[in-house]
Amino acid sequence: MDCPALLLLLLPFxxxxxxKALRPAVKAPGSLHLSTNPTSHRxxxxxxxxxxxxxxxxxFGFNNMKTFKQRYLLADTYWSKDGGSILFYxxxxxxxxxxxxxxxxxxxxxxxxxxxxxxxxxxxxxESLPFGDDTFQDSRNLNFLTxxxxxxxxxxxxxHLQRTISGAEDQPVIAIGGSYGGMLAAWFRMKYPHMVVGAxxxxxPIWQFDHLVPCSKFMRIVTAxxxxxxxxxxxxxxxxxxxxxxxxxxxGGLQWLTETLHLCSPLTSEDVQHLKDWIxxxxxxLAMVDYPYETNxxxxxxxxxxxxxxxxxxxxxxxxxxxxQNIFQGLNVYYNYSGQAKCMNISxxxxxxxLGALSWSYQTCTEMVIPICTNGIDDMFEPHLxxxxxxxxxxxxxxxxxxxxxxxxxxxxxxxxxxxxxxxFSNGELDPWSGGGVTxxxxxxxVAITIPEGAHHLDLRANxxxxxPSVLLARxxxxxxxxxxxxxxxxxxxxxH
Amino acid sequence: MDCPALLLLLLPFxxxxxxKALRPAVKAPGSLHLSTNPTSHRxxxxxxxxxxxxxxxxxFGFNNMKTFKQRYLLADTYWSKDGGSILFYxxxxxxxxxxxxxxxxxxxxxxxxxxxxxxxxxxxxxESLPFGDDTFQDSRNLNFLTxxxxxxxxxxxxxHLQRTISGAEDQPVIAIGGSYGGMLAAWFRMKYPHMVVGAxxxxxPIWQFDHLVPCSKFMRIVTAxxxxxxxxxxxxxxxxxxxxxxxxxxxGGLQWLTETLHLCSPLTSEDVQHLKDWIxxxxxxLAMVDYPYETNxxxxxxxxxxxxxxxxxxxxxxxxxxxxQNIFQGLNVYYNYSGQAKCMNISxxxxxxxLGALSWSYQTCTEMVIPICTNGIDDMFEPHLxxxxxxxxxxxxxxxxxxxxxxxxxxxxxxxxxxxxxxxFSNGELDPWSGGGVTxxxxxxxVAITIPEGAHHLDLRANxxxxxPSVLLARxxxxxxxxxxxxxxxxxxxxxH
Numbered sequence: 005m006d007c008p009a010l011l012l013l014l015l016p017f018x019x020x021x022x023x024k025a026l027r028p029a030v031k032a033p034g035s036l037h038l039s040t041n042p043t044s045h046r047x048x049x050x051x052x053x054x055x056x057x058x059x060x061x062x063x064f065g066f067n068n069m070k071t072f073k074q075r076y077l078l079a080d081t082y083w084s085k086d087g088g089s090i091l092f093y094x095x096x097x098x099x100x101x102x103x104x105x106x107x108x109x110x111x112x113x114x115x116x117x118x119x120x121x122x123x124x125x126x127x128x129x130x131e132s133l134p135f136g137d138d139t140f141q142d143s144r145n146l147n148f149l150t151x152x153x154x155x156x157x158x159x160x161x162x163x164h165l166q167r168t169i170s171g172a173e174d175q176p177v178i179a180i181g182g183s184y185g186g187m188l189a190a191w192f193r194m195k196y197p198h199m200v201v202g203a204x205x206x207x208x209p210i211w212q213f214d215h216l217v218p219c220s221k222f223m224r225i226v227t228a229x230x231x232x233x234x235x236x237x238x239x240x241x242x243x244x245x246x247x248x249x250x251x252x253x254x255x256g257g258l259q260w261l262t263e264t265l266h267l268c269s270p271l272t273s274e275d276v277q278h279l280k281d282w283i284x285x286x287x288x289x290l291a292m293v294d295y296p297y298e299t300n301x302x303x304x305x306x307x308x309x310x311x312x313x314x315x316x317x318x319x320x321x322x323x324x325x326x327x328x329q330n331i332f333q334g335l336n337v338y339y340n341y342s343g344q345a346k347c348m349n350i351s352x353x354x355x356x357x358x359l360g361a362l363s364w365s366y367q368t369c370t371e372m373v374i375p376i377c378t379n380g381i382d383d384m385f386e387p388h389l390x391x392x393x394x395x396x397x398x399x400x401x402x403x404x405x406x407x408x409x410x411x412x413x414x415x416x417x418x419x420x421x422x423x424x425x426x427x428x429f430s431n432g433e434l435d436p437w438s439g440g441g442v443t444x445x446x447x448x449x450x451v452a453i454t455i456p457e458g459a460h461h462l463d464l465r466a467n468x469x470x471x472x473p474s475v476l477l478a479r480x481x482x483x484x485x486x487x488x489x490x491x492x493x494x495x496x497x498x499x500x501h
Numbered sequence: 502m503d504c505p506a507l508l509l510l511l512l513p514f515x516x517x518x519x520x521k522a523l524r525p526a527v528k529a530p531g532s533l534h535l536s537t538n539p540t541s542h543r544x545x546x547x548x549x550x551x552x553x554x555x556x557x558x559x560x561f562g563f564n565n566m567k568t569f570k571q572r573y574l575l576a577d578t579y580w581s582k583d584g585g586s587i588l589f590y591x592x593x594x595x596x597x598x599x600x601x602x603x604x605x606x607x608x609x610x611x612x613x614x615x616x617x618x619x620x621x622x623x624x625x626x627x628e629s630l631p632f633g634d635d636t637f638q639d640s641r642n643l644n645f646l647t648x649x650x651x652x653x654x655x656x657x658x659x660x661h662l663q664r665t666i667s668g669a670e671d672q673p674v675i676a677i678g679g680s681y682g683g684m685l686a687a688w689f690r691m692k693y694p695h696m697v698v699g700a701x702x703x704x705x706p707i708w709q710f711d712h713l714v715p716c717s718k719f720m721r722i723v724t725a726x727x728x729x730x731x732x733x734x735x736x737x738x739x740x741x742x743x744x745x746x747x748x749x750x751x752x753g754g755l756q757w758l759t760e761t762l763h764l765c766s767p768l769t770s771e772d773v774q775h776l777k778d779w780i781x782x783x784x785x786x787l788a789m790v791d792y793p794y795e796t797n798x799x800x801x802x803x804x805x806x807x808x809x810x811x812x813x814x815x816x817x818x819x820x821x822x823x824x825x826q827n828i829f830q831g832l833n834v835y836y837n838y839s840g841q842a843k844c845m846n847i848s849x850x851x852x853x854x855x856l857g858a859l860s861w862s863y864q865t866c867t868e869m870v871i872p873i874c875t876n877g878i879d880d881m882f883e884p885h886l887x888x889x890x891x892x893x894x895x896x897x898x899x900x901x902x903x904x905x906x907x908x909x910x911x912x913x914x915x916x917x918x919x920x921x922x923x924x925x926f927s928n929g930e931l932d933p934w935s936g937g938g939v940t941x942x943x944x945x946x947x948v949a950i951t952i953p954e955g956a957h958h959l960d961l962r963a964n965x966x967x968x969x970p971s972v973l974l975a976r977x978x979x980x981x982x983x984x985x986x987x988x989x990x991x992x993x994x995x996x997x998h
Contacts, residue, residue, distance in 0.1 A: 064649050066647075144564050
């Protein structure tokens with residue numbers, strides 16, 4: 005049961021666990037129900053239309069003539085045919101409507117940029133399933149789930165839009181994405197610079213592959229987030245693993261853990277590692293979504309959720325049992341802020357149905373091989389080496405494929421990307437994925453923006469009264485670059501005509 | 502029988518006809534045996550070693566774990582680990598040893614650039630057959646024959662060389678190729694700029710797709726070559742089609758044509774179009790290889806072969822029968838300069854076995870869709886429209902696939918490539934493919950070099966005493982750019998360390 009741990013550590017990358025529906029149920033600690041419910045500052049309805057575009061299932065071969073319908077959303081409230089632009093969201097590993105609802109930034113800048121907004125759903129996610137209901141019936145159907153195919157989809161979709169929407173043809177397109185979608189935005193500008201004048205790649209860990217950054221970096225950032233969110237917080241968590249182990253080894257301990265942690269199923273000794281992985285993943289998820297206001301992205305959460313968690317984890321002098329009761333309170337902040345969960349189901353760390361956990365698992369087993377490790381000294385987790393062999397075997401068992409860990413850097417350039425241009429890499433310093441992101445300018449046109457108080461692509465979220473100044477500054481810088489690319493496009497176009 | 506004509510018009514792109522072996526036989530006009538046999542100026546043996554590298558058959562999917570052996574040649578006579586470079590030939594549609602033997606330029610500059618030379622064979626050509634002897638048994642096996650797969654092969658091979666050859670790791674790699682290989686060199690720099698510091702794309706018609714240039718351009722250049730190679734030459738050829746038609750319509754005319762043109766098989770009325778296509782293709786081939794000295798690329802040929810052809814086609818006052826006898830003499834210059842051919846086989850326009858005609862035919866039926874047309878007014882051919890539908894149907898019949906004519910420009914940018922850098926596009930003005938090439942500078946680092954007296958990638962051939970000054974100038978400019986890229990690489994590397 006070692007490998008699922010490794011898988012679990014990856015899945016937080018916005019796609020944890022197997023995507024099972026959980027029956028909603030009872031109560032969480034009432035004290036956690038914060039009422040910060042920020043309202044949007046805008047009055048215009050943020051309407052979109054839903055469209056479908058016929059894509060080839062295989063862009064890179066000619067035997068297979070099959071096509072599928074890719075879903076995309078289009079919003080042209082603020083679009084102008086005269087001097088306007090097209091902001092193209094390069095969809096990532098989830099339902100595009102859910103991603104749309106968490107990417108208010110694009111609406112917030114649409115008017116200023118006279119922009120048409122397009123949100124393209126990534127193949128194998130949401131409704132864009134190349135083999136319909138059979139997509140996951142046979143893992144061979146997943147063969148066409150790669151970043152290259154997704155980028156080709158985006159290229160063909162943009163071509164289609166510019167051919168069919170009058171006025172769109174001679175307008176600059178800008179790719180925007182967050183997380184894996186941020187990588188896609190950056191890679192799209194790198195591979196299809198003729199399609200987009202620039203890319204905003206938010207929280208895009210393009211260097212989290214192939215040991216381009218130390219595998220320890222990710223969990224150290226998670227640890228730092230807890231460290232700075234309350235006294236003794238990360239240290240309490242660090243101690244909790246041994247406490248769990250001690251309980252798990254005593255008679256009655258498993259049952260005590262089951263009750264104390266409100267687990268849905270009785271804990272067995274085989275499940276102990278799984279429990280710890282599940283807890284780890286919740287801490288990781290919290291680090292990703294440690295936003296300054298109440299949100300509902302992976303889960304319904306209070307503002308600054310780690311601070312709330314850390315309120316329970318101040319005291320290092322407590323006994324094992326009190327420590328684990330406090331850990332439960334902490335987990336509950338994440339798992340049950342809405343008060344809907346009757347018990348803790350350690351098979352899932354998010355209850356959203358919008359994430360494509362199956363597809364993402366396949367992607368991590370093929371191209372998106374992300375080494376993550378811990379040593380238990382510089383981070384608050386149990387030591388865990390990165391073991392490619394085990395990981396590969398697990399992938400083979402699960403999907404019948406083996407990862408190709410160096411492919412992404414061979415394909416997209418690894419750290420050697422300075423010949424590209426017009427990409428803004430933004431990263432929140434609270435976000436563990438910033439460890440694999442571009443956090444320093446590479447050239448004048450490959451620039452890094454860091455957001456000290458930002459978690460995972462906070463900048464792509466809608467403006468909010470509780471936004472820290474650093475994200476407001478980041479957004480205004482981003483807009484400055486977007487406008488520059490648009491201006492340059494019209495400038496050079498005018499010169500040509 | 503209309504469509505094979507279209508196919509034939511494409512195949513001159515270095516891969517005509519079906520690759521059948523022809524039994525060598527008797528005599529051609531002795532007067533054509535010129536003795537200009539240029540010797541190389543160098544004394545060092547141009548030795549290479551042959552290697553094989555295990556490649557994935559499918560770089561873009563994970564179901565298929567099959568691999569194949571890609572052949573490559575390596576020559577390190579002049580290579581220096583200190584300040585050296587790697588010149589990487591991006592193989593095109595033929596046996597790599599044959600291409601090596603026609604790319605003396607790389608040897609000629611190796612010493613000056615302290616360069617290792619690598620010649621990579623394109624998959625599905627030469628010995629690099631992904632399915633071995635079965636490669637062409639089932640057309641579904643050709644599914645992995647695309648330019649994208651070939652570029653990925655090159656990327657993986659370079660990675661392998663830099664990992665395994667001590668001293669190669671920190672050296673600049675430059676892609677060099679001609680014709681389709683020139684397109685690959687340019688596209689490689691566009692798509693994998695982290696792998697190569699620049700590309701020399703010789704006679705690379707990257708705009709010959711998707712109507713980026715008029716489909717008439719190609720045959721007009723062919724016509725111009727004949728026009729300027731002798732008085733009345735192109736006009737004689739223009740008149741020959743009607744003469745053929747008139748003979749074909751008279752009793753005994755088919756037999757007369759068979760005898761006069763020394764055809765291997767009796768001409769039937771169904772074959773007349775095929776005969777004219779075959780003749781057209783020979784004129785096209787001559788335009789491609791109209792080199793200033795005796796060569797043996799597609800065929801053994803005299804220096805300036807079109808001038809020799811045109812010696813037979815000066816007189817417009819001749820009768821149909823004399824005209825066609827003269828046409829035969831002209832064809833013979835191309836077809837039988839070596840005196841080996843007993844008769845004219847209209848199923849082939851080259852007797853080299855090194856060209857991968859089958860594979861190239863598949864490529865033209867999938868990605869490499871090259872519209873070519875004539876109107877019989879501005880060119881010396883019979884009018885012929887470009888008919889995608891017919892072409893597609895023919896492809897489907899032959900290979901079970903249909904072309905995707907806009908894909909190449911969607912993938913590689915069409916005319917919108919200004920965001921790339923460090924590519925030299927060289928074109929000979931005699932070369933019909935220059936019509937689809939980049940013949941004007943796009944930016945400071947995307948530069949065009951034109952060679953007025955140059956045919957198809959003359960600049961990539963070895964230095965020769967009979968080289969016109971324009972190709973010497975082109976080569977020296979090319980070396981200047983190669984050296985600049987190498988210098989820039991070491992300059993920026995030094996800054997980084």
